[in-house]
Every structure is written in C-alpha cells, then in structure tokens.
Amino acid sequence: MDYRTLKPFPEGFLWGGSSSAYQCEGAWDEDGKGLSVKDVDPIVPGTSDWKVTSDHYHRFKEDIALMAEMHFNEFRFSIAWTRIMPDGVTENPKGIEHYHEVIDECHKYGIEPVVTLYHFDLPQALQEKYGGWADRQCIEDFVNYCRVCYREYGKKVKYFLTINEQNMMVLFNPERLTNEKKVWQENHHMLVAGAKAMIACHEMCDAKIGPAPNITAIYPATSRPEDVLAAMDWDQIRNRLFLDPAVFGTYPQALENLMKDKGIFPETTEEDFEALRNGHPDFIAFNYYGAGCVKYMPESEADDLANAKEIKDFMSGLMSYPGVSASVRNELQEHTSYGMGIDPVGLRATLRQLWERYGLPLIITENGCGVPDTLEADGTVHDGYRIDYLRRHIKACQEAITDGVQLFGYSPWSAFDLVSTHQGITKRYGFIYINRDEFDLKDMKRIRKDSFYWYKKVCASNGRELD
Numbered sequence: 001m002d003y004r005t006l007k008p009f010p011e012g013f014l015w016g017g018s019s020s021a022y023q024c025e026g027a028w029d030e031d032g033k034g035l036s037v038k039d040v041d042p043i044v045p046g047t048s049d050w051k052v053t054s055d056h057y058h059r060f061k062e063d064i065a066l067m068a069e070m071h072f073n074e075f076r077f078s079i080a081w082t083r084i085m086p087d088g089v090t091e092n093p094k095g096i097e098h099y100h101e102v103i104d105e106c107h108k109y110g111i112e113p114v115v116t117l118y119h120f121d122l123p124q125a126l127q128e129k130y131g132g133w134a135d136r137q138c139i140e141d142f143v144n145y146c147r148v149c150y151r152e153y154g155k156k157v158k159y160f161l162t163i164n165e166q167n168m169m170v171l172f173n174p175e176r177l178t179n180e181k182k183v184w185q186e187n188h189h190m191l192v193a194g195a196k197a198m199i200a201c202h203e204m205c206d207a208k209i210g211p212a213p214n215i216t217a218i219y220p221a222t223s224r225p226e227d228v229l230a231a232m233d234w235d236q237i238r239n240r241l242f243l244d245p246a247v248f249g250t251y252p253q254a255l256e257n258l259m260k261d262k263g264i265f266p267e268t269t270e271e272d273f274e275a276l277r278n279g280h281p282d283f284i285a286f287n288y289y290g291a292g293c294v295k296y297m298p299e300s301e302a303d304d305l306a307n308a309k310e311i312k313d314f315m316s317g318l319m320s321y322p323g324v325s326a327s328v329r330n331e332l333q334e335h336t337s338y339g340m341g342i343d344p345v346g347l348r349a350t351l352r353q354l355w356e357r358y359g360l361p362l363i364i365t366e367n368g369c370g371v372p373d374t375l376e377a378d379g380t381v382h383d384g385y386r387i388d389y390l391r392r393h394i395k396a397c398q399e400a401i402t403d404g405v406q407l408f409g410y411s412p413w414s415a416f417d418l419v420s421t422h423q424g425i426t427k428r429y430g431f432i433y434i435n436r437d438e439f440d441l442k443d444m445k446r447i448r449k450d451s452f453y454w455y456k457k458v459c460a461s462n463g464r465e466l467d
C-alpha cells in the first residue's frame with residue numbers, strides 16, 4: 001500500500017554496521033586463540049585465507065573511531081569462541097580481555113555493541129572430539145561458552161544474538177543430500193542450544209537476546225497453485241523451521257509431519273521441548289539479501305540434484321527440496337554482479353511477515369551490496385551503487401515502520417570491508433575500504449568510500465536525510 005506520509009524512524013533507532021570475527025579479525029593464532037572449523041576449511045581457489053583478513057584484531061580502535069565518525073550508535077560483531085576458549089571449553093584470559101577492550105571502545109563513543117555469540121566458527125577441537133553439532137554434548141559446551149560471555153560482558157552488552165544464520169549453515173550443508181537425518185539432528189541440537197542460551201542470558205544478566213537467521217519472503221515462480229503451495233512449504237523449511245521453535249517452542253506443523261513421514265525427524269527429548277518452550281527471544285534479528293522464488297519440484301527430480309556437478313547448480317540444489325520446491329532465479333528482481341538479489345520491496349514484505357507472525361521487535365543485522373570497488377588514483381572510492389542499494393532498503397524499512405512494524409535497528413553488512421564467505425575480499429560490502437587485495441596485503445589503510453559520507457548523514461539525521 002502507498003502512504004501519503006511515511007512515519008519517521010523512532011527515536012533511539014540503532015544505526016550501525018555489522019561484521020563477524022573470522023571474516024575480519026585476522027590474528028588467527030595469536031594470544032592463545034584456538035583453531036575454528038573455518039580456519040581449517042579448504043579455501044575457495046583464488047580467494048584469500050582467514051589469517052589476516054581486515055586485521056581488525058589489531059586495528060579495532062581505528063575502525064571503531066571511523067564508525068563513530070559516521071555517527072554509528074550500534075556495531076554488530078561476533079565473539080570468536082576459539083579466542084576466549086581455544087579448545088571450546090578452557091578459558092583464555094587474553095581472549096576474554098580482547099572483547100572487553102572492543103566493548104569498552106564502543107562505549108567510549110556511545111556505540112551499542114550487538115554481540116553475536118556464534119558466527120559459523122565452531123572450535124575445531126569440538127569438531128574433532130565428538131563431531132561438533134552432531135553430538136548433544138555440543139549443546140552443553142555452547143551454553144557454557146555463552147555463560148562465560150554473560151559473566152564477562154553481561155553488564156556491558158544490551159543485545160546478544162545466539163547463532164548467526166543457522167538456516168544457511170544447515171541448508172547449505174552438502175551432507176543434507178546424502179545424510180539428511182544427521183543434518184536435521186545437528187539443526188535440532190542448535191535449536192535447543194539457542195533456547196538454552198536465551199534462558200541462561202535471562203538468568204544471568206539484563207541483556208536482551210534473540211536468534212539471527214537469514215530470513216526472506218518467498219515468492220511463487222508463477223500463480224500456478226502448485227507453485228503457490230511450494231512457496232508456503234519452502235517458507236517452512238527455509239524460514240519458519242528456525243524461528244517457530246525459538247518463539248513458539250514447536251516445529252512448523254506440516255514440516256514436522258513431512259519429516260516424520262520420511263523418517264528423518266531428529267531424535268528429541270521432552271527436556272529439549274521444555275527448553276524450547278522456556279527460551280524466549282526478546283527480539284528477532286535477521287539478515288536479508290533479496291527475496292526467494294520457488295517452483296514446485298516433484299520428488300522424482302531428486303537425482304538431478306544429487307548429480308549436480310557445477311557449483312552454481314549445486315548451490316541452487318541445496319536451496320531446493322525434492323517433493324517440495326526448487327529455487328529459481330526471479331527475473332523480475334534486480335541482481336548484483338554476483339547474482340545476489342536486490343529487492344527492497346521484498347524486505348518490506350519480510351518485515352511484515354515476521355512482525356505479523358511473531359509480534360516481536362525486529363532488527364536487521366545484515367543487508368548490503370557486495371561488489372568489487374575501485375580505489376581511484378586520488379584515493380577515493382565512488383560506490384554510488386551501494387548508496388543506491390542502501391537508500392532503497394532503508395526507505396523500505398520506513399515503509400514497513402509506517403505499516404506498523406516494530407523495527408529498532410538497521411545494521412548493514414558490512415561496517416568495513418572484510419573477506420566474504422566464499423568470494424574473497426574482492427566482493428566488498430563496507431563503508432570503509434581496506435587497502436589490500438586478495439593476496440597482496442598492501443598497507444591495509446582504511447579509506448572512506450562515498451557511501452561513508454552518505455551513511456554518516458543518514459545516521460546523524462536518524463534516517464531523515466536519505467538523498
């Protein structure tokens with residue numbers, strides 16, 4: 001619906017940017033840090049490893065000062081479990097001290113830290129010891145780690161996020177095609193771990209806490225009834241499976257029935273569901289990079305997926321579920337040069353769906369335009385495409401607020417350039433350019449992009465100045 005006047009962003013709205021430890025800190029083995037599964041993952045050929053990344057571990061003061069210059073009142077970052085507990089269970093005082101320093105530095109400038117407890121980087125020691133999330137013990141080890149975070153930072157941090165993009169970790173796990181039950185079992189353990197982490201947070205500190213999945217509205221590829229139903233069903237697998245248990249303490253009904261029908265419903269206990277019922281998120285954080293689009297896919301096409309060789313087909317295969325739906329490229333949606341969707345209307349639709357379904361305050365913890373940037377000879381970076389992308393998404397937020405959605409923050413990806421999950425440092429998202437290439441670390445100088453100056457006005461004006 002069109003409004004004649006849009007509501008302003010509420011007073012105290014959080015404006016900032018996001019990052020994750022393994023993608024920006026570097027210092028991969030310094031000050032007692034242990035290895036995470038990310039440190040040992042094979043590197044995508046032609047892209048940088050995780051050893052130095054943006055060197056934020058050593059330069060966080062400079063980075064936070066630049067965020068303050070942009071008038072951020074929020075910075076979302078993750079704690080590396082392996083920095084504060086190198087083997088996943090034993091504390092490392094130097095690592096613990098590091099995040100005290102980061103948090104204190106944020107507060108020096110009135111920047112609210114929004115702290116992700118887990119962003120893809122499970123301690124490798126736990127993976128080796130018992131297979132990581134496949135084992136129930138991982139729930140207890142994760143909650144103990146969270147307790148250390150609450151004990152240490154609980155008085156200084158107002159917002160914790162449990163697990164970043166659990167849904168992407170699970171859905172993009174290739175084992176889903178060969179040993180599906182195992183992957184849903186890991187997922188179940190993560191759901192219970194998230195619930196127990198929320199319970200512990202509420203017991204130990206006044207901070208608010210919520211999950212941080214990647215959520216998106218799902219469009220049917222056509223108005224064919226089978227496609228419309230496929231969109232509803234994929235919504236259960238892609239989105240609701242990760243939020244219904246956190247908010248309502250239950251699996252989405254139709255999906256639970258399907259899993260039981262196929263004999264792949266995870267092993268659960270009454271105590272698990274008690275935790276799911278008692279762990280209450282205070283808000284929902286979510287990452288958004290464009291809406292999904294699906295068509296109905298009969299189960300008979302499953303073999304094509306299992307045999308998909310090309311990474312592109314393989315990835316879209318992992319976003320498909322034979323007997324339910326297949327993801328398709330939405331030609332009516334714009335795309336970045338990396339094929340990621342640009343869909344601000346989809347953001348408004350996603351905000352509306354989340355608010356109307358769960359009734360919890362929302363914060364966007366990722367959204368952004370990852371493309372190569374050019375550092376000009378005069379030291380400038382003209383990223384008008386990023387400004388355009390962000391402006392349209394912020395406008396969509398304002399429309400959703402006018403719809404009645406309770407949105408309390410916008411924290412795009414990423415505060416400064418960092419290494420993408422699979423496409424290296426060349427795929428840049430930040431307001432601050434880091435002067436390094438894929439393999440040449442150069443001087444790592446921090447350079448303000450055009451978007452830096454633009455976003456500074458947005459933050460300072462509480463979203464009033466978008467031009």
Ligand code: BG6
Nearest residue numbers: 020164165370413420421422427
């Ligand atoms: C999210 C992740 O999936 O998207 C981030 O939480 C990630 O870790 C971001 O970097 C952008 O994706 P990519 O693959 O371009 O780095």
